[in-house]
Amino acid sequence: MSSGEFVSNCTADSLAQAAQLLKDGGLVALPTETVYGLGADATNADAVARIYKVKGRPADHPLIVHIHSMQSLNDWADEVPSYAISLARDFWPGPMTLVLKRSILAEDFVTGGQPTVGLRVPDHAVALALLSAFEKIGGKGIAAPSANRFGHVSPTTAQAVQEELGGYLEEKDQILDGGPSTVGVESTIIDCTSDSPRILRPGAITIQMVEESTHLKVSKAETDIRVSGSLENHYAPRASVFLNRTPKSGEGFIALAEIQTPESVIRLASPKNTEEFARLIYSALREADAKGLNSVVVAEPTGDGLALAIRDRLMRASKGR
């Protein structure tokens, strides 16, 4: 049976109700511009524990705390470097998470025991209105990982959240529908705990944008990434994902519109450019599973910026195939 009340018309009233549900320890799946998140009161240990249970995620993986504006930055973080302030000014609300030294508000149950906390102001009207309603009743922030089972494809629609987590949510929990996510891949994660920024996960906020904002050289953490996305078998559908080879008969195929579909191959998406590729990739991978396909071939977009983020996710989804 599927649970989690589906709220398709997010009015001020329904968002006030959702905020109260969070305050009472319930879970609310919410739309963001990157992917849908599974939200809980970031100061409530029991509610946050339920996120881990519903996702089937190991408890030492930290969660991102979503806040309404950079005004709440100092509630959650200590010793914020000035370059992090410029990043927040330039890119919030937006697809960027800053990892900062945590304040006492950020407890072990939300940071996975790390001395740092991940913070983000999402750029989505429903998410911001929910955060604002939550603050009005004393809420400090909403902890929200992507609203998928651990290791699976992130959801970019409320329907995908329901398919993914409906069987694990409680009756009183809610899924807010805010339409399809406009970015489509998860936020850029930037470690701001040393003298210069380090990218832990690539996303729509690119290295170039970070360097322009901070006037600092950005390093890319390749070896010691502590983010869960760096584990094997992430962002993965049931179907096996293969990269950059010719698809065979009966296989799914995702590629830019300019690339033709070979005969008896099942075309799952034909994005016109990199931005559309990011927006469609997760729903196309879900479609492969909905169609019961065993394998799907993706012709990756080239170049850097957002294409780099797409290739990062696909490399993990394909386990290097």
Ligand code: TXA
């Ligand atoms: O776009 C996004 O970031 C979405 C939306 C819902 O905001 N959220 C998201 O959350 O992708 P999640 O939990 O699926 O991925 C967040 C990643 C995890 O791999 C986690 O390990 C990492 O962020 N992370 C969170 N806090 C961290 C910290 N303090 N230090 C290092 N990594 C951290």
Ligand code: MG
């Ligand atoms: Mg995730």
